[in-house]
Amino acid sequence: xxxxxxxxxxxxxxxxxxxxxxxxxxxxxxxxxxxxxxxxxxxxxxxxxxxxxxxxxxxxxxxxxxxxxxxxxxxxxxxxxxxxxxxxxxxxxxxxxxxxxxxxxxxxxxxxxxx
Amino acid sequence: xxxxxxxxxxxxxxxxxxxxxxxxxxxxxxxxxxxxxxxxxxxxxxxxxxxxxxxxxxxxxxxxxxxxxxxxxxxxxxxxxxxxxxxxxxxxxxxxxxxxxxxxxxxxxxxxx
Numbered sequence: 001x002x003x004x005x006x007x008x009x010x011x012x013x014x015x016x017x018x019x020x021x022x023x024x025x026x027x028x029x030x031x032x033x034x035x036x037x038x039x040x041x042x043x044x045x046x047x048x049x050x051x052x053x054x055x056x057x058x059x060x061x062x063x064x065x066x067x068x069x070x071x072x073x074x075x076x077x078x079x080x081x082x083x084x085x086x087x088x089x090x091x092x093x094x095x096x097x098x099x100x101x102x103x104x105x106x107x108x109x110x111x112x113x114x115x
Numbered sequence: 116x117x118x119x120x121x122x123x124x125x126x127x128x129x130x131x132x133x134x135x136x137x138x139x140x141x142x143x144x145x146x147x148x149x150x151x152x153x154x155x156x157x158x159x160x161x162x163x164x165x166x167x168x169x170x171x172x173x174x175x176x177x178x179x180x181x182x183x184x185x186x187x188x189x190x191x192x193x194x195x196x197x198x199x200x201x202x203x204x205x206x207x208x209x210x211x212x213x214x215x216x217x218x219x220x221x222x223x224x225x226x227x228x
Contacts, residue, residue, distance in 0.1 A: 005193070042204045042218025043159065056125065056215060091158050095214065102214050106151075106158030109201055 006109030018080035025094030032075040035091040123223045134192040138205035147208035
């Protein structure tokens with residue numbers, strides 16, 4: 001079974017440019033997440049969905065970041081405009097809830113460099 | 116290859132030795148804890164988890180210990196192998212929000228021959 005797929009794997013843009021990341025969760029999982037990971041730190045949740053509804057986006061900088069759940073499967077994360085401080089790895093995860101617990105599976109991430 | 120972090124706490128062990136990675140968590144209300152392994156250029160990978168009603172759980176070559184009194188979690192890796200080299204994160208799950216993981220800083224494990 002394929003894991004979480006993310007693209008692109010790397011993106012280099014100039015500041016003030018827009019950028020978009022795409023995520024395809026594991027088939028059958030209904031809860032995609034977007035995390036941000038700065039160098040030397042653990043992932044931090046940006047937004048998570050349950051089906052098509054965003055249920056926790058408290059850490060998402062809504063003035064420049066937006067996320068979408070596409071047709072109940074794929075998800076995109078967009079930054080417009082990008083700032084220098086947005087350089088980081090953006091991780092997508094999807095989850096399967098079983099036995100009363102929630103196990104999250106992570107994709108490889110997109111490394112964003114803003115120049 | 117790429118580096119997840121350049122200034123992480125680092126544990127260096129010899130191949131075949133046992134490794135112990137420690138983590139202090141912040142919220143006494145957390146009731147579910149997970150250890151993740153992150154190799155260079157990859158996303159975190161689930162290793163083992165434990166609920167707060169347990170103080171020890173064993174997997175294949177790995178053991179997680181939970182001390183709720185001092186809010187401390189540890190991951191023990193038996194007979195450490197070169198493939199164990201990675202950054203290890205503990206994550207806590209808040210009782211009132213079962214899907215939100217709070218990750219710790221991470222520890223880099225280096226295995227030398």
